[in-house]
Amino acid sequence: MSSGTTLKHVLGARPHQTGRECAQRPPRPTVQPPARGSAMISSPDNEKLKLVRKLQDRRWRDKLGLFVCEGEDQVAAATAEPVELLIAGENVEAELLAQVATAGHPPRVIGVYRRADLPSLADRRATVALWQLSDPGNVGTLIRTADAFGAAVALSPGCADPTGPKAVRASAGSIWNVPTLAWDDLPAATPRVALVAHGGVPLPEANLTGPVILLLGSERDGLPREIDRDLEVTIPIGSAESLNVAAAGAIALYEWQRQNGPQ
Numbered sequence: 001m002s003s004g005t006t007l008k009h010v011l012g013a014r015p016h017q018t019g020r021e022c023a024q025r026p027p028r029p030t031v032q033p034p035a036r037g038s039a040m041i042s043s044p045d046n047e048k049l050k051l052v053r054k055l056q057d058r059r060w061r062d063k064l065g066l067f068v069c070e071g072e073d074q075v076a077a078a079t080a081e082p083v084e085l086l087i088a089g090e091n092v093e094a095e096l097l098a099q100v101a102t103a104g105h106p107p108r109v110i111g112v113y114r115r116a117d118l119p120s121l122a123d124r125r126a127t128v129a130l131w132q133l134s135d136p137g138n139v140g141t142l143i144r145t146a147d148a149f150g151a152a153v154a155l156s157p158g159c160a161d162p163t164g165p166k167a168v169r170a171s172a173g174s175i176w177n178v179p180t181l182a183w184d185d186l187p188a189a190t191p192r193v194a195l196v197a198h199g200g201v202p203l204p205e206a207n208l209t210g211p212v213i214l215l216l217g218s219e220r221d222g223l224p225r226e227i228d229r230d231l232e233v234t235i236p237i238g239s240a241e242s243l244n245v246a247a248a249g250a251i252a253l254y255e256w257q258r259q260n261g262p263q
Contacts, residue, residue, distance in 0.1 A: 039091070040091060040092065040093065041086070041091060041092040041093065041096060042093050042096070043096075044096055044099060046092075046096075048084050048086060048092075049086075049092070049096060049097075049099075049100050051066075051084065051112060052068055052084075052086070052100040052110060052112065053100050055067060055068045055112065056068075056102060056165060058161045058164060061115070061161060061163055061164070065114060065115045065116060066083060066112055066113065066114060066115065067112070067113055067115060067163035067164075067168065068110060068111070068112055068113075068165060068168070069082075069110070069111045069113060069168060070101050070102065070103050070107040070109075070110050070165065070168075070169070071103060071107040071108070071109065071110075071169075072107070072108055072109055073172070073173060074111075074168060074169070074173060075109050075110075075111045076173075077172075077173025077176055078111060078113060078173075078176055079117070079176045079177075080113055080114065080117035080176075082111035082112055082113055083112045083113060083114060084111070084112040085109065085110075085111050085112075086109065086110045086111075087108065087109045088106075088107075088108050088109070094106070097110060102165040102166070103165075103169065115163055118163075118175060118176065118180070119176070119177065119178065119179045119180070120179055120180065120181065121179055123179070124150060124151050124152040124179060124263070125150075125151075125210070125211045125212070125260070125263060126146075126149065126150070126151040126152070126211070126212050126213075126214065126253065126256050126260075126263070127151060127152040127153065127154055127181075127186065127190070127212075127213045127214070128142055128145075128146050128151055128152070128153050128154070128214050128216060128249050128252075128253065129153075129154040129156070129183060129186060129192075129213050129214065129215050129216065130142065130153065130154065130155055130156060130159050130216050131156045131158075131159075131183070131215065131216065131217045131218065131223055131224075131227060132156055132157075132158035132159060132217070132218050132221070133155075133159050133160060133216070133217075133218055133245060134158065134159070134160050134218065135160060135219075136160035136161065136162075136164045136165075136166040136167035136170065137166055137167070137170045137246075138160075138170075138219075138244070138245050138246045139155070139159060139160045139161075139162050139167045139170070140162065140166065140167035140168060140169065140170025140171040140172075140175070141170045141171075141246040142216075142245075142246050142249045142250075143162060143167070143170075143171040143174050143175055143178050143180070144170065144171050144172050144174040145246065145249055145250045145253060146174070146178045146253070147171075147174035147177045147178045148174075148253075149253040149254070149256070149257050149263065150257075150262070150263030151178070151253055151263075152178060152179040152180070152181065153178055153179070153180050153181075154180070154181050154182065154183050154185070154186050154213070155180060155181075155182065155183060156183040157183070162175060162180060163175070186213055187213075190211045190212065190213050191210070191211070191212055191213065191230045191231070192212075192213045192215055192228060192229045192230050192231075193206065193208065193212055193213065193214055193215065193229065193230065193231045193232075193233055193252075194215040194217075194223050194227070194229040194231070194232045194233070195214060195215065195216055195217075195232075195233060195234070195235070195248050195249075195252055196222065196223070196232045196233070196234055197222065197234065197241070197242045198234060199232065199234060200231075200232035200233040200234035201231065201232065201233050201234070202233070202234060202236050203233045203234065203235045203236070203251070203252065203255050204236075204255065206231060206233045206255075207259075208255060208256045208259045208260070209259050209260055210260070212256060214249065214252050214253070214256070215227060215229060216245055216248065216249050216252075217245075218245070219242070219244065219245050233252070235248055235251050235252070
């Protein structure tokens with residue numbers, strides 16, 4: 001492979017995007033894979049592999065400000081250049097790359113990225129605010145859902161790390177498109193609507209026009225009563241006790257979009 005070969009040539013062309021998708025997503029940088037002649041990593045004690053292992057731990061992600069994207073789709077979705085790019089058979093032995101991966105299917109490529117390169121400015125009319133959601137799969141899925149409806153995501157202390165491996169996989173690349181902010185940075189003037197399992201205004205009857213913050217609590221404990229809210233809404237369902245929190249968030253965002261139009 002020549003030094004001028006781009007990541008697109010390594011990973012293959014991405015599917016064609018519609019005009020709306022292209023308008024919503026910032027352009028992806030051209031990332032140069034390792035040039036021919038780069039040393040092949042053949043030891044599990046290599047510092048780059050050690051870094052990938054460390055970043056499986058939230059404490060190291062917090063300390064270094066880095067996180068990992070595994071697999072061709074995740075790396076191709078990135079809107080920033082990687083700190084490290086490891087490609088099986090190009091600059092690292094495939095078996096060694098598989099050993100540091102967390103996905104069930106060994107990836108062909110792993111990229112290390114800076115948290116600082118993720119979007120943070122929440123100029124969105126809807127925000128999904130998550131209170132102590134400890135399941136990274138739910139956090140990542142809600143980031144993906146927020147991307148679909150043009151919303152931002154706020155995270156309270158105690159939430160799963162959105163840059164953890166499981167959350168990044170569940171976001172399916174949307175982590176690069178969705179602004180995230182701390183719970184304490186939520187705008188005070190925006191109406192806050194809490195999703196509760198029982199006793200709220202039926203969601204289709206609630207007025208969700210205009211900017212809104214949708215409050216979602218953990219599936220086990222819900223939202224504490226001391227969390228400020230302007231309205232409580234309930235999604236009408238059948239015999240089930242409740243909905244998965246990611247499903248509830250998707251339904252609420254769909255209803256908000258139905259009342260306000262696509263964002």
